Amino acid sequence: MAASLKSEELDSYRNVLRDLRSRLRGDLNQMTDEALRRNLAESSGNLSNVPLHMADVGTENYDQEFTLGLIENEQGTLDLINEALGRIEQGKYGSCSECGEPIAKQRLAALPYARHCIQCARKLENGA
Numbered sequence: 001m002a003a004s005l006k007s008e009e010l011d012s013y014r015n016v017l018r019d020l021r022s023r024l025r026g027d028l029n030q031m032t033d034e035a036l037r038r039n040l041a042e043s044s045g046n047l048s049n050v051p052l053h054m055a056d057v058g059t060e061n062y063d064q065e066f067t068l069g070l071i072e073n074e075q076g077t078l079d080l081i082n083e084a085l086g087r088i089e090q091g092k093y094g095s096c097s098e099c100g101e102p103i104a105k106q107r108l109a110a111l112p113y114a115r116h117c118i119q120c121a122r123k124l125e126n127g128a
């Protein structure tokens with residue numbers, strides 16, 4: 001039954017989601033700052049930052065791409081968290097947005113912003 005989540009349970013999921021959201025926001029601000037500062041240092045033509053070896057250039061680019069990738073991921077997670085909080089308010093939290101079946105509590109505990117039940121998540125991951 002999709003309505004099997006008690007209001008105490010919903011409250012605790014809401015708290016977990018809010019906590020996650022504020023932590024992610026902190027991270028996101030920090031990483032965005034870092035990426036911006038790095039771009040500024042590069043565009044200001046600071047010669048002391050010019051790498052001496054090609055290997056260094058590769059590492060630098062890799063680092064930056066990695067950070068930008070993380071920012072994208074965290075932004076995506078943040079969107080999912082906001083969606084999940086919205087579903088709590090609408091009384092839809094805990095059911096799969098694909099098939100409408102309840103999402104296993106184990107899955108919600110591990111991934112409180114999960115949108116899909118495990119079956120649908122697997123299907124979607126396989127591109128079906």
Ligand SMILES: [Zn+2]
Nearest residue numbers: 096099117120
């Ligand atoms: Zn489903």
